[in-house]
Amino acid sequence: MISSVVRDESNGSSAVFPIFQASQLNYASLITHLSSPPHFPISHAFRNQLVAHYETADRHEQDAVADADPWQTLLDSFPRCTICAAGDVPPEVRSDRAKEEDHSNASSAPGVWGIIFTYFRPTFQSLSTHIWISTEAALYEANHETFEARPSAMRPQLVRDSAPLVKFLLLDLQREAVEKLQVLRGDQGRRVTLGAVEQEWANLLCSWLGQVDVETLALRAANKTQDDDAEAIRSVSETAPKISSTFASRWNIPWANPCASVYLSVEPDAELLAAGQGAKEGEGGKVIQRGRWSVRSLISDKETKLVQKSNKLPFSLDYVESRKHLSIIIRDALEATNASDDSTGVNLESYPTDRRKGNAAGWVYAHDQLSLGSLHVASPYRRLRSTSASLANSESSVGRLLVHAMGLKLHRAIMHALARSGALQRLEEAHVKNGKGAYDFAPTVGDTELTAGAIGFFERCGFKHFRNAVWLGLEMTPEGAPP
Incomplete structure (x- = not known):
């Protein structure tokens, strides 16, 4: 285990999060955890991202036996990827070696933990980043029969509890991944597509970086608003971590695509x-x-x-x-x-x-x-x-x-x-x-436009709207990139 100290440049405070590398996580236990209620199906997209590399064009049904070294297979499929967990990672998903470590110095809220997975594919023009936070399922009312998206009454408190870890994953660890790959990919290494992130986390990120919220970003990308819309910036809770203006100036969010996640058993x-x-x-x-x-x-x-x-x-x-x-x-x-x-x-x-x-x-x-x-x-x-x-x-x-x-x-x-x-x-x-x-x-899951027509089409096909996700474009400015 590696303990990472993150210093808030705006007020000098520190936050400490235990970091678990892939080798310190039990792969099968992690996939099982992400495939089980209450996290599933909210965790569906992230779970699938960790197993989808097995579904290649040349795979065969008769090969459906457990992989002897699944983490190595994942790393071989995504060269130079970054994957780690942080926060109060439960013992059941840790490897035997990691269970023996002392995690008493964790400063995240009890039970709050998350994972980040960043990689580059030749078929894309940017890095791809996916995160999952353990509080995501609790943001919605638990109804495992309908899975319809209804905000939980506990949502404001959950967002406050999760904000420090979200900031750590999306800004601190994300920046490390961008810097490593930017050396190899040039300008492509500065651009990131944040995939299917929970909308609450996307709005936190926008606010920290001094950007308008995701809905306004989406309208701007569609040429439906003018640039003078700074008043639409969403305020961050006073208990959320603050970001220095110097740090924030290194990043830009050029586009956002808010979606309705739909589910069909x-x-x-x-x-x-x-x-x-x-x-x-x-x-x-x-x-x-x-x-x-x-x-x-x-x-x-x-x-x-x-x-x-x-x-x-x-x-x-x-x-x-x-x-x-x-x-x-x-x-x-x-x-x-x-x-x-x-x-x-x-x-x-x-x-x-x-x-x-x-x-x-x-x-x-x-x-x-x-x-x-x-x-x-x-x-x-x-x-x-x-x-x-x-x-x-x-x-x-x-x-x-x-x-x-x-x-x-x-x-x-x-x-x-x-x-x-x-x-x-x-x-x-x-x-x-x-x-x-x-x-x-x-199940069959997809992301569609947040419009009555698009959601109505899926509902007529039997789907349920169970979550609001955002696809977000994130870019490190040339001034913030490594030399």
Whole structure:
């Protein structure tokens, strides 16, 4: 264990947090902890980020045995990454060696601890950082049947208790990670994408750095406000740690994307499963014929370009290419053979403008954290109506069919990753021992826009809005970067 003393430059006070490196944490126990109530499913995105590297395009189902050295596998998958825990880390997730250490000097609130994971992927133009704080689930009313996002009455106190640790993870440890990688990546090393962070922590960060709150940042990024909106800066609680103006001036927050996190417990679709069992193998795996729809993975470069160009967010083509193995595309009345421009008269790279044979009706892929990405129904296939109760024949089923098909694929992927992590058997044994009913360790989760239309689409597909998250752009200024 390493004790880190953090000095507040504004008033000279010190805060001490025990830091646990990856080798001092029990990987399988940590994944089990993050996969169990009350933390789950709030912790879903962070949990998946720690196991998603097992889901590569060349993995095999028969390899679903516990990894002998999971931390090393993670570090090999993310060269030069930074991962550590800080605060009052519970004994059950520490390694045997770390349990013997004395942690009596911790100054965080009892029970408050967190983890930070920072890495760089060649398919991105910035660092990626993910954090999880143990108080996040308590920010919402506990209802493990609906998982709907209702703020807890204890939220103000929880934010005050958590603020020092949030500051330590997001500013102090984050800066160390940026400085290490900036030497290797140049200007790219100064830019950070903070992924799926709890909105309360994002607003704290904005306020500490003298920025407007995330909602105003999002509007500014969409060119809906002027620059003169300093009055929108959210005040920080008097008990929260203060940041010196010198330290704050080293950082900038150029954009924010507040989201609604939505949740759907996977219920196997009997018709879809039956169709999959009898499906023929094609170039992109099984091609499932479901009524008028053909369901399969993305396979061609033209399809990848179509999906990439249709994204509202500017993900690179290389990134979308890397997600093909966890993707679904639905085509209208596609024949059993693979489509091409010559055989159907449809341009596979063009966005459909009408409904006809061969057109792409919708698509979806999984992000790095095994959540829904680019869930999209093409304009001609939206808001269609049908009197048929069957999903197979209903023209209005494209969104639901995408969700069901991708949900099954993601469920299998996450369960495989949990098995490789060594946590799946522990979870199943604990569940049986506690005598609980059915519990889904691998639900379908995604982040969508905080608009009535976007949330309404997911709700019609059976999802529940259970959390508010933010994707945030963070940048160290040239003056704050190391020479």
